[in-house]
Every structure is written in structure tokens, then in C-alpha cells.
Amino acid sequence: MRTDWLAWLDRFPLALLIVGALLLGLAPFMPEPHLLEKLRMLTLGKLTRTIDIFDLLLHASLPVLLILRLVRQWDLRRTSR
Numbered sequence: 001m002r003t004d005w006l007a008w009l010d011r012f013p014l015a016l017l018i019v020g021a022l023l024l025g026l027a028p029f030m031p032e033p034h035l036l037e038k039l040r041m042l043t044l045g046k047l048t049r050t051i052d053i054f055d056l057l058l059h060a061s062l063p064v065l066l067i068l069r070l071v072r073q074w075d076l077r078r079t080s081r
Helices: 007-011 014-026 034-044 050-079
Strands: none
Touching (some): 007 050, 014 050, 034 050
């Protein structure tokens, strides 16, 4: 029997994940979203402070959950045919 370790993700409403991912992923809106700033710092090798790493994880958490949920939903529909 296969255990499905992502089954808990199905309980999250998709609309709530979309709104949360947009708000948390783009906050603060001015002058630049933190997620973009931290990803830029990561690519330049300047993401060294603990607070910056935590900030990246915080702002990327809901967008990552949304991506996982969408991929899982697509995969479940594809395999159920």
C-alpha cells in the first residue's frame, strides 16, 4: 500500500492558497517585494544573514505550497483517467 505524504495538502482550499501566495509572496508591495529581493540576493550569493534566510522561507512558503497543490491536483486528475 502506497502512503501518500502529500494528502494533507488537499485539505487546503485552493482559493485561499492563491490569495495567500499572492499577498505573502508580493508583500511589501513597495519599493520591491521581499520575495524578489531575497531571490536576487540568493542568486548573487548575498543571502548570508539568518534574518534574510528566514524572510525568504517565510515569503516563499505559501507560493511553494500553492505550486505543490497545483502539481498534485494535476497529477491526480491525470492518473484518474
